[in-house]
Amino acid sequence: MxxxxxxxxxxxxxxxxxxxxxxxxxxxxxxxxxxxxxxxxxxxxxxxxxxxxxxxxxxxxxxxxxxxxxxxxxxxxxxxxxxxxxxxRLLPQDLKKRAQARMISDHIVSGIQPLQNLTFLKQVGGEKLEWAQRYITCGFKALERILQHTAGRYCIGDEVSMADLCLVPQVYNAERFKVDLAPYPTITRINKALLELEAFQVSHPCRQPDTPAELRA
Amino acid sequence: MxxxxxxxxxxxxxxxxxxxxxxxxxxxxxxxxxxxxxxxxxxxxxxxxxxxxxxxxxxxxxxxxxxxxxxxxxxxxxxxxxxxxxxxRLLPQDLKKRAQARMISDHIVSGIQPLQNLTFLKQVGGEKLEWAQRYITCGFKALERILQHTAGRYCIGDEVSMADLCLVPQVYNAERFKVDLAPYPTITRINKALLELEAFQVSHPCRQPDTPAELRA
The missing domain is CATH 3.40.30.10 (Glutaredoxin)
Known part of the structure; x- marks a missing residue:
């Protein structure tokens, strides 16, 4: 076949x-x-x-x-x-904007997520919540500043890009780890706009085949 | 201008x-x-x-x-x-090989490096050397298996790609952290072949404007 x-x-x-x-x-x-x-x-x-x-x-x-x-x-x-x-397309046509989309994606994927994922946190020991909060906060501080230059309705202008695919799940993690999002108005605004899109809704952790009944929504 | x-x-x-x-x-x-x-x-x-x-x-x-x-x-x-x-070019023309080059790059850049970099190790406390060795070893074990499928003279066939640009500096870090490289013959062989190329030599940490005199070579 x-x-x-x-x-x-x-x-x-x-x-x-x-x-x-x-x-x-x-x-x-x-x-x-x-x-x-x-x-x-x-x-x-x-x-x-x-x-x-x-x-x-x-x-x-x-x-x-x-x-x-x-x-x-x-x-x-x-x-x-x-x-x-x-x-x-999930990467902008303009080469500089493509680079910015990749830069934001890499910042989240290699700069924030690895230092707050579960397998890793198990090995750190000590106060997991505090540790995760420290890295997410530090990463979001930089991200908020970068987005102020690149964002329109979404991370890069008004078109959904790979950066947005990284942003929403990272904000979801931040909420799980009870990070105060008030200092990040741009992140929060973009996250809200993206969650209105169907693709972000059907792919949400609360709607997957392996989502436990008590977490379904 | x-x-x-x-x-x-x-x-x-x-x-x-x-x-x-x-x-x-x-x-x-x-x-x-x-x-x-x-x-x-x-x-x-x-x-x-x-x-x-x-x-x-x-x-x-x-x-x-x-x-x-x-x-x-x-x-x-x-x-x-x-x-x-x-x-x-630093990414192969073939789309599947391009994907593999990115996969290996991401594995090193987000799966290994963030958990053994200096800023991070300072915050972990405890036995830094042991911690770095654990993550590099775990990452290299997977990398060795993947390279057995993708490698030729270099990480992806016989053409230098972005994956090679990630490999050599990561092996350099492994050596600094005294990781035993004997279990990784493919990684070791590719690293050696790459270090013969001029671009890898002129860019080496021992030859930069800010390299301290005692580390120059």
Whole structure:
């Protein structure tokens, strides 16, 4: 069977912010896919199973089986989708704006998220909430300043971009960790505007196949 | 003056692995630039100064002033260079290989480096060496497996790509943290092949304007 006829399979966890980024991209681009839930807490973390290690040696979600290959790392996946299924685009046409979209994405993906994710927090010990808050606050302070130069209705002007796919799940994490968002009016405003879009709603952690009943909305 | 006539300025620190990635890209593409050293240790970290915060609100190196804008985040910078100065290319032409180059880059940039960088290690407390070794080892284990599928002479086949620009500085960090590299023959072999290339040599931490005399080579 041609690989184009096989539905992509997304290995994900409802509450993983990295998985959510990819779900938004798939929704925006109208790509039908199946989900294979990987529970990051059950059985000591199903991502560490021998079975899943074959899918993704990095032992993380998301991973996407698509076009005969398996990809991991959310931004690599999103940019592969962008290059193979360009409509609607998730990176601006203007090269400087593209760079800014990538810069904001990287700031969240490598500058904030790794220092507040659950697997990591387990190993830090001490006051997890305080630790997560420190890194999110520090990252958001910089992000707020950058957005004041780049944002329109969304992170980069008035078009949804990859940066927005990173922003919303990170704000969701900030809320889970009870970060005070009052000092970040631009972040808060953009997050609210994005959550009005259907692609951000259907991909939300509260609406996934593996969302526990008590967290559904 | 046209921005194209102004030499780019790289804000960097000789030993920062993220700065080194960008220096390799600039060298490979033959882009002349000036360096503005930012000492990450002196004065409590010059990246935290009010002056530098105007350059990069993220308070990190590298940052690149180019074409009338200032960019930060190494992969965003490298991909901006790739899109504006495409020769020689740093992302393969084949879309699946491009995705793999980005996947390996992201694995190093967001999966390994943030959990072993100096600013972060200062805050972890306890046994810094052990902590850094744990994350590098875990990341290299996955990387070794992935490279067995993607590598030729370099990370992706026989062409130098963005993934290689991330690999060499990360191996340099691993050596600083005394990680035993014997279990990673593919990583070690590729690193050695890359270090034979001039662009990796001129950009090396031991040959920068801000390299202290005792570390020069």
């Amino acid at each position: 041609s690989t184009a006829l096989v539905k992509p399979v997304l290995y994900s966890y409802f509450r993983s912010s990295c998985s959510w980024r990819v779900r938004i991209a798939l929704a925006l681009k109208g790509i039908a896919y199946d989900q294979e839930p990987v529970n990051l807490l059950k059985d000591g973390g199903q991502q560490f199973s021998t079975e899943f290690q074959v899918v993704n040696p990095m032992q993380q979600v998301p991973a996407l089986k698509i076009d005969g290959i398996i990809l991991s790392q959310s931004l690599a996946i999103i940019q592969y989708l962008e290059e193979t299924r360009p409509n609607p | 046209s921005t194209a006539l102004v030499k780019p300025v790289l804000y960097s620190y000789f030993r920062s692995s993220c700065s080194w990635r960008v220096r390799i890209a600039l060298a490979l593409k033959g882009i002349a630039y000036d360096q503005e050293p930012v000492n990450l240790l002196k004065d409590g970290g010059q990246q935290f100064s009010t002056e530098f915060q105007v350059v990069n609100p993220m308070q990190q190196v590298p940052a690149l002033k180019i074409d009338g804008i200032i960019l930060s985040q190494s992969l965003a910078i490298i991909q901006y260079l790739e899109e504006t100065r495409p020769n020689p």
